[in-house]
Amino acid sequence: MDYATMNDDLRLGEQTSLVDKAETDLLDFFQDRQYKIGDVIPKEVELATQLGVSRTVVREALQRLRMRGMVDTKKKRGTVITNPDLLSLLEKTMYPGILDDETLRDIFELRMVLEIGMGDLLFERITQRDIDELYAIVANEPTNTEETLFNAEQEILFHGKLYEITGNRTLKRFQRMLLPAFEYVQQSGLLKKQVQRKKFVSHRGLVDVLQHGTPETFRNAMRNHFENHFQRLF
Amino acid sequence: MDYATMNDDLRLGEQTSLVDKAETDLLDFFQDRQYKIGDVIPKEVELATQLGVSRTVVREALQRLRMRGMVDTKKKRGTVITNPDLLSLLEKTMYPGILDDETLRDIFELRMVLEIGMGDLLFERITQRDIDELYAIVANEPTNTEETLFNAEQEILFHGKLYEITGNRTLKRFQRMLLPAFEYVQQSGLLKKQVQRKKFVSHRGLVDVLQHGTPETFRNAMRNHFENHFQRLF
DNA sequence: AAAGGTATTATGTATGATTTAATACTTCAA
DNA sequence: TTGAAGTATTAAATCATACATAATACCTTT
Numbered sequence: 001m002d003y004a005t006m007n008d009d010l011r012l013g014e015q016t017s018l019v020d021k022a023e024t025d026l027l028d029f030f031q032d033r034q035y036k037i038g039d040v041i042p043k044e045v046e047l048a049t050q051l052g053v054s055r056t057v058v059r060e061a062l063q064r065l066r067m068r069g070m071v072d073t074k075k076k077r078g079t080v081i082t083n084p085d086l087l088s089l090l091e092k093t094m095y096p097g098i099l100d101d102e103t104l105r106d107i108f109e110l111r112m113v114l115e116i117g118m119g120d121l122l123f124e125r126i127t128q129r130d131i132d133e134l135y136a137i138v139a140n141e142p143t144n145t146e147e148t149l150f151n152a153e154q155e156i157l158f159h160g161k162l163y164e165i166t167g168n169r170t171l172k173r174f175q176r177m178l179l180p181a182f183e184y185v186q187q188s189g190l191l192k193k194q195v196q197r198k199k200f201v202s203h204r205g206l207v208d209v210l211q212h213g214t215p216e217t218f219r220n221a222m223r224n225h226f227e228n229h230f231q232r233l234f
Numbered sequence: 235m236d237y238a239t240m241n242d243d244l245r246l247g248e249q250t251s252l253v254d255k256a257e258t259d260l261l262d263f264f265q266d267r268q269y270k271i272g273d274v275i276p277k278e279v280e281l282a283t284q285l286g287v288s289r290t291v292v293r294e295a296l297q298r299l300r301m302r303g304m305v306d307t308k309k310k311r312g313t314v315i316t317n318p319d320l321l322s323l324l325e326k327t328m329y330p331g332i333l334d335d336e337t338l339r340d341i342f343e344l345r346m347v348l349e350i351g352m353g354d355l356l357f358e359r360i361t362q363r364d365i366d367e368l369y370a371i372v373a374n375e376p377t378n379t380e381e382t383l384f385n386a387e388q389e390i391l392f393h394g395k396l397y398e399i400t401g402n403r404t405l406k407r408f409q410r411m412l413l414p415a416f417e418y419v420q421q422s423g424l425l426k427k428q429v430q431r432k433k434f435v436s437h438r439g440l441v442d443v444l445q446h447g448t449p450e451t452f453r454n455a456m457r458n459h460f461e462n463h464f465q466r467l468f
Numbered sequence: 469a470a471a472g473g474t475a476t477t478a479t480g481t482a483t484g485a486t487t488t489a490a491t492a493c494t495t496c497a498a
Numbered sequence: 499t500t501g502a503a504g505t506a507t508t509a510a511a512t513c514a515t516a517c518a519t520a521a522t523a524c525c526t527t528t
Contacts, residue, residue, distance in 0.1 A: 017511070017512095018511075018512070019297065019512095022339070027329060030332070031329070031331055035332075035333065037332070042475090043478060043479085044478075044479070045478085053512080053513090054512060054513045054514070055291075055512065055513085055514085056511090056512065056514090057512070057513085059294065059479090059480090060293065060297045061292055063253065063297050063298060064296045064297060064298065064301050065294070067298050068323065068326070068327045069327075070327065070332065070445075071331075073479065073480095074479080074520090074521075075476090075477090075478070075479055075480080075519070075520045075521050075522090075525095076476090076477055076478055076479075076520065076521040076522050077478080077479090077521070077522080078478060078479080079478090079479085080475095081332065083332075083333070083337075084327050084329075084332060084333065084503085086324060086327055086328075086333075086337065090320060090324060092302075093303075093304070093318050093320055093323075094320070094460070097480090099318070100317055102403065103320065103403075103404055106402045106404035106405065107404060109355060109400075109402050109405070110402065110404060110405060110408075112351070112354075113347075113348055113351035113352050113355065114347055114348065114351060116350070116351040116353075116354075116453070117346070117347035117348060117349070117350040117351025117352070117453075118347050118351070119350075120346075120350075120457065120464060121343060121347065125468050132467045156335075166343075168340045168343050168344065169336065169337075169340060170337055170340035170341060170344060171340065171344060171347070172344070174344075210302050215457070216454055216457075217455075219350070219351075219450075219453050220450055223354065223449070223450075224237060228519090230354060234358050237470090245512085251480070251481095252480080252481070253480090253481095277508090277509060278508085278509075278510070279509090287481080287482090288481060288482045288483070289482085290481060290482065290483085291480090291481070291482085293510090293511090307484080307510065307511095308490070308492045308509090308510080309488070309489040309491090309508090309510055309511080310489070310490040310491050310492090310507085310508055310509055310510075311490070311491080311508095311509085311510095312508095312509065312510080313509095327497085339519090458520065
């Protein structure tokens, strides 16, 4: 590693390309000027001269910010700071087929961690109407819990509603993102075979807990609801 | 100047820049040819002619894939397919300064949800050595829990270790990502003032639970550990 | 003053030239 | 034969310039 030949202005951080540097420079630039959402940033040519690079580099750096939802650009209006959408791009990358097994397994666990841990949010924000809706959803479920062949549609409906009740939109979007991977894991031979179907808390049971229980009892119920998954995991 | 192809992608009035189109075209192209990780893709000029756009557009599209970790390019070797890294780009987007208040609040909640819900993973994978390490960490903490001025370093050390114990690398990386935003929220006037410092489970108390308790008792202990945060939230 | 046309402007796209770094190739000497 | 040094080649990285496009502002005409 010959540090002598490296340019002075990119010593810290081992950044290789000018675009990488321009990207962070732009973000620093925004932070320096305290840009708020909606503010317009200088034109591409100005930024190019400011950063001492060509417009091509600036554009490719902006392209990255653009795709992360950090800026939005219109034809003549220029480029404006926007509220970055954290998860939209994650969704794009979330082709379960190209994720490695470890990550898929991680996601499988992650979902259960989330749903067990969201008890307090649920009880703080749930309304009677929510509970009624949940009862309506589970009303259509087959009552015999034995051998309830995983019904994807029903799963999304019920658990999605839970995420919605938390009032946490980031959380909700996580679900939309994680669920496909979750289903993928279930079908692929990534986990142990189904050990033994023990009795576990049904969707309806969970709603009952939401109606009459506490965050603590909910967490335990949800943990139990996932019992089969946990068994296949450990 | 092929105007025919430009009108080809007029689907449902989306804002379709050529780069957007090129991006998905590239992904389709890779999928068609069944590219596996490590395969090299054609040169930029070839792709340009293939997709019927200029090299500029191809580069800006590749730039997006590159930053999502879906491809990696070296100088002479060309561009190769790589294993996408889900979270690296999220980390970059995580500039607390430009996230809106709702998202920041969401993240604040999200962290607590995660740590409350991770009880089962912890108990499944924790070793005595982990517990010893945790005791070593909390040994340095001031014993009087009263008015423990939030010590960022200590927080990261302790809670980071917990994430590590879960053995879930995706989860661990989430922490690295969420923590800055979490601290940011604590300092900004986004939450209610500190209501009243009630007694709550200390770090040491959590370790005791990990040593002698169960996933269930841990969840409750962690919930209690966050009591002050929850009070400021609701 | 309102309608409509024109000029201006900043991004979007295209093209070619130049630089850079990695790889392949060649040469020559031990 | 080996291997070390130097050269050529390749493809990406960067730069510079020109033109296209669409949105805005400006101006003219009635």
